[in-house]
Amino acid sequence: xxxxxxxxxxxxxxxxxxxxxxxxxxxxxxxxxxxxxxxxxxxxxxxxxxxxxxxxxxxxxxxxxxxxxxxxxxxxxxxxxxxxxxxxxxxxxxxxxxxxxxxxxxxxxxxxxxxxxxxxxxxxxxxxxxxxxxxxxxx
Amino acid sequence: xxxxxxxxxxxxxxxxxxxxxxxxxxxxxxxxxxxxxxxxxxxxxxxxxxxxxxxxxxxxxxxxxxxxxxxxxxxxxxxxxxxxxxxxxxxxxxxxxxxxxxxxxxxxxxxxxxxxxxxxxxxxxxxxxxxxxxxxxxx
DNA sequence: CTAAATTAAATTTTACACAATATAAAATGA
DNA sequence: TCATTTTATATTGTGTAAAATTTAATTTAG
Numbered sequence: 001x002x003x004x005x006x007x008x009x010x011x012x013x014x015x016x017x018x019x020x021x022x023x024x025x026x027x028x029x030x031x032x033x034x035x036x037x038x039x040x041x042x043x044x045x046x047x048x049x050x051x052x053x054x055x056x057x058x059x060x061x062x063x064x065x066x067x068x069x070x071x072x073x074x075x076x077x078x079x080x081x082x083x084x085x086x087x088x089x090x091x092x093x094x095x096x097x098x099x100x101x102x103x104x105x106x107x108x109x110x111x112x113x114x115x116x117x118x119x120x121x122x123x124x125x126x127x128x129x130x131x132x133x134x135x136x137x138x139x
Numbered sequence: 140x141x142x143x144x145x146x147x148x149x150x151x152x153x154x155x156x157x158x159x160x161x162x163x164x165x166x167x168x169x170x171x172x173x174x175x176x177x178x179x180x181x182x183x184x185x186x187x188x189x190x191x192x193x194x195x196x197x198x199x200x201x202x203x204x205x206x207x208x209x210x211x212x213x214x215x216x217x218x219x220x221x222x223x224x225x226x227x228x229x230x231x232x233x234x235x236x237x238x239x240x241x242x243x244x245x246x247x248x249x250x251x252x253x254x255x256x257x258x259x260x261x262x263x264x265x266x267x268x269x270x271x272x273x274x275x276x277x278x
Numbered sequence: 279c280t281a282a283a284t285t286a287a288a289t290t291t292t293a294c295a296c297a298a299t300a301t302a303a304a305a306t307g308a
Numbered sequence: 309t310c311a312t313t314t315t316a317t318a319t320t321g322t323g324t325a326a327a328a329t330t331t332a333a334t335t336t337a338g
Contacts, residue, residue, distance in 0.1 A: 005244065006187060010183070014273050016162075017276055019159075023296090038323085038324065044145070053286080063326090065287055065288065090286095093287065105144065109143075125274075130150045130153055132264065136258055137156055205295075231317080
């Protein structure tokens with residue numbers, strides 16, 4: 001009869017702690033590009049697709065407009081993205097890369113390998129972890 | 140030659156999304172106890188040990204005083220913990236359970252099983268996930 | 279064709295997170 | 309002893325998160 005309310009027995013706590021550890025690992029690397037980890041995630045999406053609505057970014061990153069709107073304003077202020085209201089449907093705000101935002105990709109290209117080496121675990125194990133997490137993630 | 144800067148290829152993104160999903164799963168359950176997920180983590184520690192310094196809580200939960208101080212003030216305001224400055228060493232603030240804080244445990248006792256059923260994965264898989272996460276967590 | 283419903287963002291509010299700094303008490307050392 | 313360093317917490321500032329509400333624009337139903 002083990003006590004399920006012991007911190008030791010929680011699965012959720014290591015997941016929560018790991019997530020924060022990730023942000024902290026990225027911070028010194030992303031500081032050089034003067035962006036934060038959630039801002040980096042937005043850039044990852046835009047480097048793939050160039051233009052997205054706020055809604056589409058939110059779906060992809062599982063974040064809502066209350067989080068994204070101020071975050072995107074900060075990215076725009078730094079000159080990495082454009083925020084342009086759509087002509088066809090004026091409720092929609094289109095987020096696109098600026099020249100500078102596109103160029104940032106070059107400076108980011110070594111970040112993934114640096115992070116993996118910081119984590120100090122084999123690639124196989126990380127892929128395994130990713131597989132489990134994706135299975136648990138709702139949708 | 141796969142592109143490591145694709146969101147799809149990130150290990151960190153599912154970990155980040157999973158952590159937020161956890162908080163969102165706990166929210167409706169914890170709303171009934173009128174505490175948040177980080178506050179719940181503090182309560183888990185106190186239900187085990189009754190009295191801790193701010194420092195000890197921070198070490199256990201990997202949170203710093205900038206996060207804990209206001210969080211603990213909110214828990215104190217709700218009447219679940221006492222914040223008492225130590226007589227022996229006045230730099231130290233001792234956090235202990237109130238009667239009400241102790242009683243809250245009874246109301247929380249079914250939360251772990253409810254969360255596990257929400258996650259919709261086998262116990263074995265969750266334990267496996269926990270093992271990997273604990274291995275990656277620094278320290 | 280227009281009132282009602284729906285949709286997309288933005289805003290507001292509350293609560294983390296964490297870096298950097300401040301404050302104050304205790305321990306240390308010449 | 310008393311200046312110096314260390315330790316413990318608090319404060320400040322910036323940046324997420326997410327619920328709830330608001331605003332404005334589009335769609336749909338009658």
